[in-house]
Amino acid sequence: MDVAGVIRRCSLFERLSDEEVADLTSSTRIRELDAGEVLFVQGEPADWVYLVATGQLRLSKITSDGEQVIVSFVVAEQLFAVVAAMQRTTYPVTAEALVNSTLLEWGRGDLGELFTRHPHIAFEAVQVVSGRMRQLQERFRDLATLPVSQRLARALLQLGEQTGRRDESGDGRVHLELSLTRQDLAELTGTTLYTASRVLSKWDASGIIEAGRRSIVLVDLERLDREATGDAE
């Protein structure tokens, strides 16, 4: 597997020199996950930092009474768990593979060293974290102020941006590359499986999306956008 190539494609590392990449590569371990396998659990000591080579993970937070909330998804080329590891605390979320996935893995020390040698990387890491902070703030606002259908529409559009693949058929159809159940979508938008299912069924019936088993295709982006802004009909 082309470890150096994967590292290169991660935005955080794109400005590293060849030797630096070689350095990182030498301390890399490869970790394979099966679909459904749990990488780490909320509350565990954060000793490792990960970069997704292929596949998809779900980062979720669990409440004391077992309910889940999805904080985000991570897909290929994304680094995660950096902050927890640098802070020497515990993972704040649980990470579970949605599909078979391959990860690159570094010990906290290896990466910490890199950060002190290359302050600009640490600086960019702050950028990345604060970008996620902004995103979470926006989702928080949506959750507090919008009805379920608008939240779902926004979530679909956002997932389309993050992981969508355009249909080769020319029309604007966008396939979400994430393998999500209705339950996942519900946990992402703060609703129930049932409500999410109803909304998707309605949109499927009216041709806005194609909702299948663990698959969603955005068909009419413009109408979905209207659903997202509340300008529907």
Added chain:
Amino acid sequence: MDVAGVIRRCSLFERLSDEEVADLTSSTRIRELDAGEVLFVQGEPADWVYLVATGQLRLSKITSDGEQVIVSFVVAEQLFAVVAAMQRTTYPVTAEALVNSTLLEWGRGDLGELFTRHPHIAFEAVQVVSGRMRQLQERFRDLATLPVSQRLARALLQLGEQTGRRDESGDGRVHLELSLTRQDLAELTGTTLYTASRVLSKWDASGIIEAGRRSIVLVDLERLDREATGDAE
């Protein structure tokens, strides 16, 4: 005013040497705000970093149709707007003074220089940001999974931790030092002014809190805690 003293009491700067504090002090500007005055508006270029000397500010995010969500409050000794300024982007929230307040203010450049000269400060800044990230994740989870009354109870307890002053009368009464309206509380917990008012009235009637005009006293922490965990009655 004792600028150096204020700087010293901010956790981020506590490890600075005397000269360094003197350095910072020399580039400090003082900014006075009246109650209700807006410091900056969401979307403005983030050119300044602030430290609260006295008073309280509310950081909120506004939706396109005018609804607000409160992201957090900042009180004395807290630094804010650091990330936005370091990122050279725009402020992600609007900052408004709840009461008359005094702030210390630095230009982006002054502080950036300090960060590059003292990497450990930058590192601690990351800690602070990720702590806030965790907190927001938790509020997100609460918003998604808990009923209004539990969210309110948690918010009150958290505000008690952040800004509470113990009653001198010996009982465990905790006065929230923040001057909050029902509307503020509603925007903090993602509900409406009316629902928040009803819940507080009920708790006031049953002696859990004392809810006044822009003032709240936590009277029976234990029962409030039960409300927060859903173990009420």
Added chain:
DNA sequence: CGAAGCGTTGAAAATAATCAAGTCATGTGG
């Protein structure tokens, strides 16, 4: 004193959750 802001409360309506009972795929072991 009067106006404006803050707070309360009731009644009606809307939204979403819950419960229950299915259908439809998918894959597995006999």
Added chain:
DNA sequence: CCACATGACTTGATTATTTTCAACGCTTCG
């Protein structure tokens, strides 16, 4: 290859929660 178990998904009926709307009381301040 088929039966069957399982997980994903759907849908209707009911219920609970919360919002909305409306009206009014109490302070505070100019």
